[in-house]
Amino acid sequence: MKTISFFDTKPYDKVYFDAYKAKYHIDIIYHETKLNKGSAILAKNSQGVCAFVNDTLDRETLETLCESGIEIVAMRCAGYNNVDLKFAKGKIHIVRVPAYSPHAVAEATMGMLLTLNRKFHRAYNRTREYNFSINGLNGFDLYGKTIGVVGTGQIGRIFIKICKGFGMNILAYDPYPAQDADFQYVDFNELCEKSDIISLHCPLTKESHYIINQKSIEKMKQGVYIINTSRGALIDSDDLLENIKSGKIGGAALDVYEEESDFFFEDLSNTIVHDDVLSRLISMPNVLVTSHQAFFTNEAIENIAKTTLGNFQEFFDVGTLTNEVCYK
Incomplete structure (x- = not known):
């Protein structure tokens, strides 16, 4: 039985990981705190670490883990842009969950588009106050509209299939086309110029960082809709805010x-959020913000638990790592 330190724990994590940990011969020490250079010492006396999307696995954090004898970090998510892979290489194994439920994210993306367009969230709040007016709640038909999909991995391609079911015209951009x-x-500039809606499904890399910025927004149609269920830093939030204000x-x-790591997944309802851009975005009637929940289905969480525990079992019992992204 190997022991792992599990960071940024939420109640739903425990439900699924506790249900399967014995099968994989893993014991878990749960920590509610996020993993960073200050909390990494908590992993001492463990044989592995489990981290999440908003943990900070920079050089200092990884150094502390290595000094504590940790040889493997399992990300219970697909992305790993929060890991200093350059430092990790040759020192510590990094594994991930490459696909937990691409359908969950793709379906949520369409749900967000429908909600934003048809203003279901605003209608829900009105009717709870017995206001049954529909003034100002009109949207537009998705049928016949052009949607630009940036990134055509599993999630992007499933989302495209959903959009086809609505009768939408598809344009796609990916530096590695299928x-x-x-x-x-099409190229990214053409996608910006011709799309009524743009949906982001690409990983965060040096090339895709701030792919949506003032320059690319200027090429877009007036009144374009932008959907992001991928990574926050694909969009320059300041530029987004200014162009929402301008129309x-x-x-x-x-x-x-x-900048979600300080806010998302936490209950801050009794505090003041000191992020003026986020606060202004949330306050706007034509902006819908959710807390990184597009992945959040029962099937996805179960798959995350099984794959993450399987990654640990492979390392401890077999010595191979199917889902490794950084080789020691």
Whole structure:
């Protein structure tokens, strides 16, 4: 039985990880705190670490883990842009969950688009106060509109299939286009120019950082809608805010935010949020913000638990790592 330190624990994590940990011969020490350079010492006397999307695995954090004898960090998510892979290489194994439920994120993306467009969230709040007026709640037909999908991995391609079901025209951009695609690829500038709606499904890399910025927004149609269920730093939040204020961007649905690590997944209802950009975005009637929950289905959490525990079992019992992203 190996012991792992589990950071940024939420109640739903315990439900699924506790249900399967014995099967994989893993014991878990749960920590509610996020993993960072200050909390990394808590992993001492463990054989592995489990981290999440908003933990900070920078050089200092990884150094502390290595000094504590930790040889493997399992990310219970697909992304690993919060890991200093350059430092980790040759020192500590980093593994991930490459696919937990691409359908969950794709379906949530369409749900956010429908909610933003048809203003269901605002209608819900009205009717709870017995206000049954529909003034100001009109949207537009998705049928016949052009949607630009940035990133055509599993999630992006499933989302494209959903959009086709609505009768939408598809434009896609990906630096590594699929060879068997049944949709049209264009360059990013053309996608910006021709799309009524733009949905982001790409990983965060040096090339994609702030892919939505003032320059790219200027190329877009007046009143364009932008949906982001991928990574917050794909969008320059200041530029987004200014163009929503000006009316250039007609609406935005954000399940992620570039500075989300201090806010998302936490209950801050009794505190003042000291992020003026986030506060102003949330206050706007044509902006929908959710707390990084697009992945959050029962099936996804179960798959995350099984794959993460399987990653540990592979390392401890077999010595191979199917889902490794950084080799020691």
